[in-house]
Amino acid sequence: MDYSWVTFANALLLGLSIGSIWLIAALGLTIIYGTAGVINMAHGELIMLGAYSAYCLQTYLGVSYLLCIPLSFVIVALFGLVIERVLIRYLYARPLDTLLATWGVSLVLMQGVRMIFGNDPKYINMPQFLSSNVSFGPLSLSAFRILIIAMTAVLVGAFWYVFYRTHFGIKIRAVTQNKEMAASFGINSQRIYMLTFALGAGLAGLAGSLFAALSIVLPNMGTGYIVQSFLVVVTGGGSLLGSVAAGALTGEIQSVLAYLINDTFARFMLFILIVVFLRFRPQGLFSAGATRR
Amino acid sequence: MLMDVRNLSSWYGKTQILRDLSFDLQQGQCLCVLGRNGVGKTTLMRSLMGLCDKTTGSIRMLDNELVDVPTHDRCKEGIGYIPQGRQIFGKFTVRENILLGSFARADGKTEVPELCLSLFPYLADNLDRRAGLLSGGQQQQLAIARALAVNPKMLLLDEPTEGIQPNIVAEIGQTLKMLNKEMGITLILTEQHIKVARALSNAFLMIDNGRIVAHGSIDQLSDELVEKHMTV
Numbered sequence: 228m229d230y231s232w233v234t235f236a237n238a239l240l241l242g243l244s245i246g247s248i249w250l251i252a253a254l255g256l257t258i259i260y261g262t263a264g265v266i267n268m269a270h271g272e273l274i275m276l277g278a279y280s281a282y283c284l285q286t287y288l289g290v291s292y293l294l295c296i297p298l299s300f301v302i303v304a305l306f307g308l309v310i311e312r313v314l315i316r317y318l319y320a321r322p323l324d325t326l327l328a329t330w331g332v333s334l335v336l337m338q339g340v341r342m343i344f345g346n347d348p349k350y351i352n353m354p355q356f357l358s359s360n361v362s363f364g365p366l367s368l369s370a371f372r373i374l375i376i377a378m379t380a381v382l383v384g385a386f387w388y389v390f391y392r393t394h395f396g397i398k399i400r401a402v403t404q405n406k407e408m409a410a411s412f413g414i415n416s417q418r419i420y421m422l423t424f425a426l427g428a429g430l431a432g433l434a435g436s437l438f439a440a441l442s443i444v445l446p447n448m449g450t451g452y453i454v455q456s457f458l459v460v461v462t463g464g465g466s467l468l469g470s471v472a473a474g475a476l477t478g479e480i481q482s483v484l485a486y487l488i489n490d491t492f493a494r495f496m497l498f499i500l501i502v503v504f505l506r507f508r509p510q511g512l513f514s515a516g517a518t519r520r
Numbered sequence: 521m522l523m524d525v526r527n528l529s530s531w532y533g534k535t536q537i538l539r540d541l542s543f544d545l546q547q548g549q550c551l552c553v554l555g556r557n558g559v560g561k562t563t564l565m566r567s568l569m570g571l572c573d574k575t576t577g578s579i580r581m582l583d584n585e586l587v588d589v590p591t592h593d594r595c596k597e598g599i600g601y602i603p604q605g606r607q608i609f610g611k612f613t614v615r616e617n618i619l620l621g622s623f624a625r626a627d628g629k630t631e632v633p634e635l636c637l638s639l640f641p642y643l644a645d646n647l648d649r650r651a652g653l654l655s656g657g658q659q660q661q662l663a664i665a666r667a668l669a670v671n672p673k674m675l676l677l678d679e680p681t682e683g684i685q686p687n688i689v690a691e692i693g694q695t696l697k698m699l700n701k702e703m704g705i706t707l708i709l710t711e712q713h714i715k716v717a718r719a720l721s722n723a724f725l726m727i728d729n730g731r732i733v734a735h736g737s738i739d740q741l742s743d744e745l746v747e748k749h750m751t752v
Contacts, residue, residue, distance in 0.1 A: 397616055412666070434688070
């Protein structure tokens with residue numbers, strides 16, 4: 228393989244795309260963890276559900292792919308709402324139990340989907356224009372990856388706006404800072420937790436509908452994404468800004484190392500770098516600053 | 521009658537803190553809750569806000585029974601809470617802190633009220649400053665402003681002058697007097713400074729060991745009572 232600045236720039240561009248994928252997978256996790264302190268082990272399976280939602284919508288109802296993306300958000304958000312109401316809401320005071328409970332949920336979901344759809348991979352058809360390559364001078368990237376980067380940017384922007392510029396955002400952040408005082412001023416923290424969980428689940432669903440088209444749809448596809456998502460959340464420190472930075476950084480490191488050596492080595496090095504980083508900065512890049520729960 | 525409390529008992533976990541408290545409060549009164557540290561003054565405030573693990577008895581406010589109403593609905597009855605240690609949202613700006621108070625307004629007007637700005641010019645000039653950077657006295661002003669944004673009929677003030685430098689204590693005393701006498705807002709406050717209590721309130725409750733041991737109008741607060749229940 229020859230190394231040149233063009234291929235290197237292409238690796239950087241690809242890193243941006245990898246980072247966006249990891250970030251979009253981690254966004255929902257960030258929001259749930261940052262607000263309610265719940266470590267949602269079922270996040271990967273919610274991504275998987277999003278992928279299957281998109282698959283079902285497209286295969287059985289003939290919905291166009293671009294419409295499947297928001298619909299997957301809605302379907303998985305509703306699903307998250309149900310999980311929150313019947314299970315998670317009893318566990319907010321016991322973070323370690325949420326870890327186990329959500330892990331249980333993840334197993335149930337994975338096995339449930341396996342029973343319904345079987346173990347064979349499913350495929351999603353995407354519109355022709357998304358599978359083409361787009362060139363910027365000597366650089367090129369598939370249109371679909373560009374869609375993901377754009378989507379990530381839009382979602383991060385939307386979430387920044389909701390969290391920092393709306394009354395709902397003030398309420399969420401108030402509950403995170405001081406639940407009792409938030410309640411004393413009329414904020415129903417249970418309702419806020421419920422909505423954030425649904426929102427986070429919906430984001431996982433949306434991510435799943437994108438990943439469905441990126442590769443194949445399998446019952447255990449969530450496991451890979453959850454590791455990546457946790458990496459981003461933990462490295463970032465649990466805040467939105469932290470996740471954005473961590474997503475971009477890890478994506479670039481992965482892509483550049485993969486370009487210089489190979490994929491497996493890149494993965495290996497990335498994990499080592501993160502372990503070393505967390506040894507010296509356990510609170511992550513940008514700590515949400517809230518008390519550790 | 522604005523508030524009528526009957527047989528109020530309160531627990532943290534399995535430990536009972538308050539035992540059978542009964543008192544009532546007229547519109548426009550200022551009631552001072554007195555007692556040593558640890559006798560249940562703060563618990564009384566928290567019970568009125570619904571922040572204790574278990575509370576029994578009756579809290580009636582303008583004929584609404586509040587004892588089983590969750591905290592986030594109580595403030596909508598017009599109760600503004602200024603807790604011990606102020607507990608402002610340190611990561612929020614001054615503006616966000618006050619806005620948050622206005623979420624509890626019964627009429628749904630979510631804006632920074634003019635009153636807060638005119639009462640506390642420092643806050644008005646620093647609306648975009650992070651609340652965590654304010655001094656203790658400024659934070660207390662912010663806590664009062666936040667509670668006023670609720671448009672309250674009644675303010676609960678838990679040790680409003682604790683840990684604040686003397687010249688600000690007088691200032692806060694003035695503000696509270698104005699709110700009570702001119703705006704007609706009913707006050708319940710706990711206070712260690714007996715002087716501030718006497719100057720401000722027209723009724724008192726003396727609590728010892730979770731029970732009311734004396735109550736009456738403020739001129740009935742004799743030095744003997746203070747001696748007996750407040751000196752350590």
